[in-house]
Amino acid sequence: MTSTFLGMPATAPRGVGHLRGDQPFPAAARRSLADPQLRRNLRHATTTIRAKSAAVIAEAPDWQQLRDAGAAIKADVMSRLPELLEQLEAAVTRAGGTVHWAADAVEANRIVTELVAGTGSDRVIKVKSMATQEIGLNEALEAAGITPVETDLAELIVQLGDDRPSHILVPAIHRNRAEIREIFLRAMPGVDPALTDDPAALAAAARRYLRQTFLHTPVAISGANFAVAETGTLAVVESEGNGRMCLTLPDTLITVMGIEKVVPTWRDLEVFLQLLPRASTGERMNPYTSMWTGVTPGDGPQQVHLVLLDNGRSAVLADEVGRQVLHCIRCSACLNVCPVYERTGGHAYGSVYPGPIGAVLSPQLTGVADNASLPYASSLCGACFDACPVMINIPELLVHLRAEHVTDRRRPTAESIAMAAAAYTMDHPALYAAAQRAARLGKVVGRRGRGLPPPLSGWTVSRDLPQPPPQTFREWWAEL
Numbered sequence: 001m002t003s004t005f006l007g008m009p010a011t012a013p014r015g016v017g018h019l020r021g022d023q024p025f026p027a028a029a030r031r032s033l034a035d036p037q038l039r040r041n042l043r044h045a046t047t048t049i050r051a052k053s054a055a056v057i058a059e060a061p062d063w064q065q066l067r068d069a070g071a072a073i074k075a076d077v078m079s080r081l082p083e084l085l086e087q088l089e090a091a092v093t094r095a096g097g098t099v100h101w102a103a104d105a106v107e108a109n110r111i112v113t114e115l116v117a118g119t120g121s122d123r124v125i126k127v128k129s130m131a132t133q134e135i136g137l138n139e140a141l142e143a144a145g146i147t148p149v150e151t152d153l154a155e156l157i158v159q160l161g162d163d164r165p166s167h168i169l170v171p172a173i174h175r176n177r178a179e180i181r182e183i184f185l186r187a188m189p190g191v192d193p194a195l196t197d198d199p200a201a202l203a204a205a206a207r208r209y210l211r212q213t214f215l216h217t218p219v220a221i222s223g224a225n226f227a228v229a230e231t232g233t234l235a236v237v238e239s240e241g242n243g244r245m246c247l248t249l250p251d252t253l254i255t256v257m258g259i260e261k262v263v264p265t266w267r268d269l270e271v272f273l274q275l276l277p278r279a280s281t282g283e284r285m286n287p288y289t290s291m292w293t294g295v296t297p298g299d300g301p302q303q304v305h306l307v308l309l310d311n312g313r314s315a316v317l318a319d320e321v322g323r324q325v326l327h328c329i330r331c332s333a334c335l336n337v338c339p340v341y342e343r344t345g346g347h348a349y350g351s352v353y354p355g356p357i358g359a360v361l362s363p364q365l366t367g368v369a370d371n372a373s374l375p376y377a378s379s380l381c382g383a384c385f386d387a388c389p390v391m392i393n394i395p396e397l398l399v400h401l402r403a404e405h406v407t408d409r410r411r412p413t414a415e416s417i418a419m420a421a422a423a424y425t426m427d428h429p430a431l432y433a434a435a436q437r438a439a440r441l442g443k444v445v446g447r448r449g450r451g452l453p454p455p456l457s458g459w460t461v462s463r464d465l466p467q468p469p470p471q472t473f474r475e476w477w478a479e480l
C-alpha cells in the first residue's frame, strides 16, 4: 500500500524500534566505562580492524579519487531521490518482484509480518540488517508468533545472549570467546556440552545449528547494501556465506531497505564495492557479494518483496546540512577510529546506530530532542571525517545538531537559560556592574576551585571557573 503525506516529513515514531536509548549518553557511558573487560575487548577489536584497513587502503593509489566519486554519486542520489526510487520500483516490478512503501517502522513491521504470515511459516531466517534492527522487526515478528533466527554469527551471538548489538559490522564486538562459549552452551539448541572456546570450534557449532535452520525455513528477510535503480538489482555484501544461503534457498525473500541505499546505475556499484570492504573489514573485496534482480523462474526465491523504508529519512533529506548523513554506506570505519567509541562501546549510544555515525544519524531520524545527548558524544577530533570513505563531515554535523539543540526554544536547557540571563545582564549596565561585584564577592567567600553551583555545575566538572580580575575596566576608567 502506498501512503502519501502532505506537509513536513515526519520523524521516526516513538514506542517502536531501537533508535532511542533508555538513558542519556553520559549516564550510559559511565556504566560502560566501569567495565574493564568491555574496554579490553573493544581496544583489541578496533585496533586490529584499524590496522588491517589502513594497510589495504595504503595499497590503493586512487583511494582519494574513489572517495570523491563515492561522495559525488551519493550527493547526486540525494538530489533526485524520488525519481530514482520510482525508477527502482518500476524495474523491480518489471523483474517480477513486489515493492512496498513504508512511511515508518510501524508500517514496515506490519507489511513484513503480514507477508510472512501469508506464507504460513512460523519461522524466518535473517541476514544481518541494520534497517530491521532499527524498526524492531524481531519483536514485531515474535508478537505475531513468528520466530526470527539471525544467521550472521555475531548477530546470532547477540540474539542467543538476549543482548543488543554494539557495533555496525561486528555486533558482538563487546564479547570475547569465553563469553561466547558460555552463551552457546546456555542457549544454542543441540550444542555439544564439551564445546571449547577455540574460535574454529565455536564457528563449527554455529554452522551445525544454522545449516539445519537454513534447510527447513521457507522465508528469509534481508537488508540491502545497495539497490540499482536502472535494473532493479539488490545487493548484499557479507563475509560468512550465511547471506548467500538466505538469499537463495527459501521460497520467499523479503528485503527491508532504507530509501537512501539506491544508486542510479550498475556502474556506480563499482565505486562502492571498492570503498566498502577496504574501509570496513580491511579486505580488498567482500568474500560474498550477492546480487539478485526480481524473480528467476525455477531458480532461487519465487516470491521477492522489497520494502522501502522512510522512518525519518525524508525529514533528514529536508535539512540541507544534515542530509549528508544519508550518504553513509555503514562501513563502520568511523567507529573504529573514534576515541569515544573505543572507550564506551556501542550500547552507550542507546540507538542501534552507535559511534560517530550514530551520534549524527539517530538524532536526525528521531528529531534532536529525543536524542539530545548524542551530538555531544564526541571530542570533535575529526578522525571520523578522515576515515569516512564517502567523506561525510561528521564534525560539521555534530556542531550543526548541537546548535539545533541549544536553539530549540521549546525545550530550554541549563545552557540556553544561562546564555539568555547573560545576554539580559549585559544589556543592562547597572545589573552588569552588580554582577561583576557579585562575582568578586563569590571569589572572596571561597568559591575558587569549586566550580559553579547546580544546575550549572556540569559546566565546571571538567573546566576551571575563570577568576574575576581584582579591578574591572569601569573601575580602572573611573580612577583615571
Ligand code: SF4
Pocket (backbone or CB within 6 Å): 327, 328, 329, 330, 331, 332, 333, 334, 335, 357, 384, 387, 388, 389, 390, 391, 392
Ligand atoms: S559515516 Fe562514513 S565512516 Fe561512518 S559508517 Fe558511514 S560511511 Fe562508514
